[in-house]
Amino acid sequence: MAEQTAMSEPVDQQKAAAPTLLDVRDLHVRYQSGRGEVHAVRGVDLSLASGQTLGLAGESGCGKSTLAMSVLRLLPKSSRVDGQVLLDGEDVRTMSWGRLRAVRWAGASVVFQGAMHALNPVRRIGEQIAEPLRLHGWGGRAPTSLSPAAIRARVAELLEQVELPARRADAYPHELSGGQKQRVMIAMALACQPRLVIADEPTTALDVIVQAQVLELMGRLVAEHDIGLIMISHDLSVLAATCQRIAVMYRGELVEQGPAEQVMRQPRHAHTQALAAAFPVVGDPAHRLVPAAEPATAPTVEPSESSGASTRPVLRAEDLHVRFGGRRGGQTHAVAGVTLEVHPNEIVALVGQSGSGKTTLARTLLGLQQPTSGRVYFDGQPLPTSARGLRDYRRQVQLVLQDPTSALNPRQSVYEAVAEGLRIHRIGDDEAGRVADALSKAELRPPEQFFSVLPHELSGGQRQRVVIAGALALNPRVLIADEPVASLDASVRGEILALFLRLRVELGVAALVITHDLGLAWNIADRVAVMYQGELVEVGPVEDVLLAPQHPYTRSLLAAMPNAPGSLDEVELAAGDAG
């Protein structure tokens, strides 16, 4: 690993022209925690010339955020930092508090994951953007010389730069969409005209199309203002779309660094290869029905023959409508006339943006939401309406949720979590045997070892397997999975998808997988249904829909993927159109 770390690529032609903006030398960060010392960053060297862009890739816990936060000394007090962090030649580690506060935001600013909680919920966004302006001024203007009107004008100008109307300054964060909040974060980061911007997972939790817009905007602004950018992401393709160089971190060390194109296309380190393979290229036959798992665990699968109308569908929705009454008489038509079939031994991917109605559709299929009109059939029979009938039905159709950490009760052992369904359905015989069986089907082997384990002792992937085991314990015929891998690390993602495939092949469990990720559909699905504003705009075999999309919405979804087939320029153009 050591020789690979030293393998910085000779991209120094540009570097020689521009002065070094950030120079990290032999950085070590250690956290003091209750369970002893955690060595989060282990001897990282990194440099960035002004105006350059660098992507920092890696899985959760690899130390990439720690590295980035150490640039502004934003780490918690329990951390110890060794080495050098030179920002414009000045060591951040030895700055006085006053000097550090002056450098923060004015010299280097951060774009946090604004879609979540990086904005203060009880203050207007205009005030929050104005706050650093009042503190640092901008463009050589001292904060003392600023009139309120000048600040207001600057806030309006910043909002305009990120393509938000100036009157949004009066909005509170909760009144904005995820993409808009991210734009506010970007506007805020640019407020004091810093020379370096650090973007920490700026597009995670955003939709593909919104993600493309935000990436495009950020790339453009950084280039226009000649700002150095460090972008952190777990998704290599996102970084490749925005950054000139990519550095990959693994367990606190830098394992590979080079031009984006090269890291993406010819990864050298095994971990980079795993990261690059985790997000499949739609259209690449090597990834079709082969999720990126260790070769031994990936099942060989032929596309399901039943993916036509030849067999009787196990689950069928007929002209389903769901409307929600608005408070002032307005109505939301969440599901607008959906007809969809899931056949036995088939995986159907339901794809769409957030707000397209896919989760409402799934809830209706499970009988958790009453349809306004239309019917759901299971095995040819209409869905029962009695509580008892629904309980029997839900034994056959099980739900797997997105975030296994919140889906599991933190105080319940794995055994309890899996056995709960059995107890609800009063399946008393051989409970331990059934739990063990379900766990081994979910590939937690040997199952007995996991019985008494609590969720926090498991990794993210193992937790999701426990959730799936809980569903499998009841021998369901259909699994409905809502974004089953969206909150998992890249390397785990492949394993969980492989599990769905194997359940289909070996047990014949059909699945309806809800996702915003077309790559997932390409990985495991037999058929794909594209949902847009409550309607299914395109349904068909994966190859047909994804390789020859008919509906413009499907095309824009495909174009918004950061690693869409074709050159990066094309992607940016398409994203620009979508915005």
Place this chain on the structure above:
Amino acid sequence: MTDALAPVEEALAESAARRGRGGSTLRYVAGKLGGALASLFLVVVLGFLLFRVIPGDPVLSMTRGRPVTADQQAELRARLGVDRPLLQQFLDYLGRLARGDLGTSYVYSRPVGELIAERLGPTLLLVGTSTIIAVILGLWLGIKGAWRRGSRFDRVSTGVSLTLWSMPTFWLGLLLMIATGNLFPSGGIRYPDTPPDFLSQALDTAHHMVLPCLTFVAVIYAQYLLVMRSSLLEEMNADYLTTARAKGLRDDLVRRRHAVPNALLPTVTLVFLHLGLVVSGAITVETVFSWPGLGLLTYEALQGPDLPLLQGIFIVLTGSVVAMNVIADLLYRVLDPRVRAA
């Protein structure tokens, strides 16, 4: 909400649809007030039933130790109205209540409303002053403790507040009386020989208030401290605080502008919930220091039992809890923009 209010709500909703945002505020306020009225009605019903099931014959205890004949007792019963059927008594009670008449005290033979109004002032003075001091002290110590969690200051201040919180109020009061010697008066609200001008009256009252106020604050400030401390601790790891630090804000500005406004949200509700209850919590303090307030009046009424007086106090106290709840709900809406939108 009760069904009786439904037409009102509908009318409000309609006007809300016409006027948009301002209307939705009106609708919210109307909804909260409707809920409060419904709870008040329940309070009135409960107030009646509760004091009919407690044991003890008021006529017997009123005439205890006096030479009265059975006829005289029966006459007294008829005058008080306690010989009539329960339902009839209830209707009479409702009718009087509607006219603002809380009945006549058995013991004092004066209107209950008048008695309560007379005692409300001293209680509000004592409880109001103590609560304001306790809230300010509690919030300030809570914020300081949470911001430096686990520091010596935090450990000591939390420990002291919990110790005081767990002390019996009467015992702490007596202890303070003994400890301060003759420095402060140990009972009453004013000396009888104080000159009648405002300044000397006020100073004398303040002098009398020191000990009861101190006792009260010492016992109750812990709850504000603990609530503020824990809700600030919950905000301590929030991402927007990292944003604020990254912006280059000084530590105390991060705390004042970003952390505290968010942490105050749950605290405000709890403070107002407590405020409603605090009046009744003054019973012990007022009894120990013979402070002529509602608490002392309650204590005296219980000895009767003076049913109309107890009933009246009960309605006033629970009514104040309900009112404080409404204020908390409305204030929360002002403080948290997210509630405004919902």
